[in-house]
Amino acid sequence: MLVAHGCGQQSRCEPGLCPVGTSCDAASGQCVAVAPGAGAIPRLSGPYALVGLGDTGYGVVGYAPALRSVVLIERDGDKAEVSYVAGEATEDGIPAGDAVDAYAAEGVVHVAWVRRSDDTLWYGRRDAEGWTREQVVAIAPRRPGDRLAIRLWNGLPTIAVDELGNGRLHVAVRAVDGSWSVEEVPLPPDVDGRVARVGGTLVASTFGPSITLAFYEPGGGDLVVATRSASWVVSRLVGRASDGVSDGIDAGRPCALTRDTKAGLVVAYRDRSGNAVRLLRSAAGAATDHLVDDGAYTVATTGAVRRAFVGTAIDVVRLANGALAVAWQDASNVRVRLAVEAPGGALKQVTLPPSVRAQVRPRLLAHSDGALRLTWLEPDPAGAGSRIASVRWTPLGGAE
Numbered sequence: 001m002l003v004a005h006g007c008g009q010q011s012r013c014e015p016g017l018c019p020v021g022t023s024c025d026a027a028s029g030q031c032v033a034v035a036p037g038a039g040a041i042p043r044l045s046g047p048y049a050l051v052g053l054g055d056t057g058y059g060v061v062g063y064a065p066a067l068r069s070v071v072l073i074e075r076d077g078d079k080a081e082v083s084y085v086a087g088e089a090t091e092d093g094i095p096a097g098d099a100v101d102a103y104a105a106e107g108v109v110h111v112a113w114v115r116r117s118d119d120t121l122w123y124g125r126r127d128a129e130g131w132t133r134e135q136v137v138a139i140a141p142r143r144p145g146d147r148l149a150i151r152l153w154n155g156l157p158t159i160a161v162d163e164l165g166n167g168r169l170h171v172a173v174r175a176v177d178g179s180w181s182v183e184e185v186p187l188p189p190d191v192d193g194r195v196a197r198v199g200g201t202l203v204a205s206t207f208g209p210s211i212t213l214a215f216y217e218p219g220g221g222d223l224v225v226a227t228r229s230a231s232w233v234v235s236r237l238v239g240r241a242s243d244g245v246s247d248g249i250d251a252g253r254p255c256a257l258t259r260d261t262k263a264g265l266v267v268a269y270r271d272r273s274g275n276a277v278r279l280l281r282s283a284a285g286a287a288t289d290h291l292v293d294d295g296a297y298t299v300a301t302t303g304a305v306r307r308a309f310v311g312t313a314i315d316v317v318r319l320a321n322g323a324l325a326v327a328w329q330d331a332s333n334v335r336v337r338l339a340v341e342a343p344g345g346a347l348k349q350v351t352l353p354p355s356v357r358a359q360v361r362p363r364l365l366a367h368s369d370g371a372l373r374l375t376w377l378e379p380d381p382a383g384a385g386s387r388i389a390s391v392r393w394t395p396l397g398g399a400e
Helices: none
Strands: 022-025 030-033 045-053 057-064 069-076 079-087 099-105 108-115 120-127 130-135 144-153 156-163 169-174 180-185 199-207 210-217 222-228 232-238 251-259 265-271 276-283 286-293 296-298 305-307 310-318 324-330 335-341 347-349 360-366 372-379 386-394
Touching: 045 108, 045 360, 045 372, 057 099, 057 108, 057 372, 069 108, 079 108, 079 120, 079 130, 108 144, 108 156, 120 144, 120 156, 144 199, 144 210, 156 199, 156 210, 169 210, 210 251, 222 265, 232 251, 232 265, 232 276, 265 310, 265 324, 276 310, 276 324, 286 324, 286 335, 286 347, 324 360, 335 360, 335 372
Parallel strands: 045 099, 099 144, 199 251, 222 251, 251 310, 310 360
Antiparallel strands: 022 030, 045 057, 057 069, 069 079, 099 108, 108 120, 120 130, 144 156, 156 169, 169 180, 199 210, 210 222, 222 232, 251 265, 265 276, 276 286, 296 305, 310 324, 324 335, 335 347, 360 372, 372 386
16 A cells, blocks of 8 residues: 655555565665565465476466465575566456466566456566566457466467357467457367367467467367467367267376477377376377376285376476476376386386375476476465475486
């Protein structure tokens, strides 16, 4: 809150009434950002994004429920810094961030989020000059859904978002002059009398002049991929074919995207029918499917083989040396698992440091120095949100 002290004097802040994440500086009379200590890192809830900042630094962008705000948590070694992107913790004071995604390139952080109080889509950018924020007015209010993906496509900020209520899919592109253009992404043909729509996880990847989106189509349990260069090409990679014939697999919820060293598309997905994490590699019109984990384990005391419930959250990335890495959630044990591609091409599971805390929502980041960053959320048993945990893995040194 700002109070005026006499006619003609500038408004000054009042101690205790500045936005969350700031405090009243008596000297300047302004609400200034507070440098957080270790205990001031906000707890998160729901999906979040992991972005690279510099050679070894990283940032986590997500929704902080206690603040009802979008936050950027930056880390580099022992240093931590928190920025409040949108929501009650910022000047506008309006809750925001129920759906959020982020992407970083060349030191610039791009964030997309939904403000559910009026169902509007927003875009934020943080560069050397600080934060700028704007509503994506080309997407009408009451239309943005709960699934977002933001990337740079041909160097331009691009947001993919589903439509509230009907599951249609739109892509909004911000031009150099700041204007936004929107086009609807065609969905696969309807089959079995059911209208196709976006479900599960919506993910995006760009390469050269192309953008690729992947999502789960819940009507038939299909993994759908849509790629746009000159025009959109949409296909059901796993599940029903266009003629409605099913291969018996319910797949793609969730899924993740990356590219291999030959620019081939790599899709990590959950085979719900087979309770397995799988990796689909597609190049030059040919696709190969590889099993990553089927949850099988042997009970030490009896020798019986059991299967854990795996793949309820998935991520995939290509390392600087070209190797692929896949992270997934073992829901039966509430643990995060990690596998990295060995020189021969096989995926080898990595032993992570032991932890007594629950682990959910793994995310991966390839550092430019060759290391791999794995993060996850550790939920608070009292329901106060989740804290971020992280390990850095190097091909020779293992997990740190």
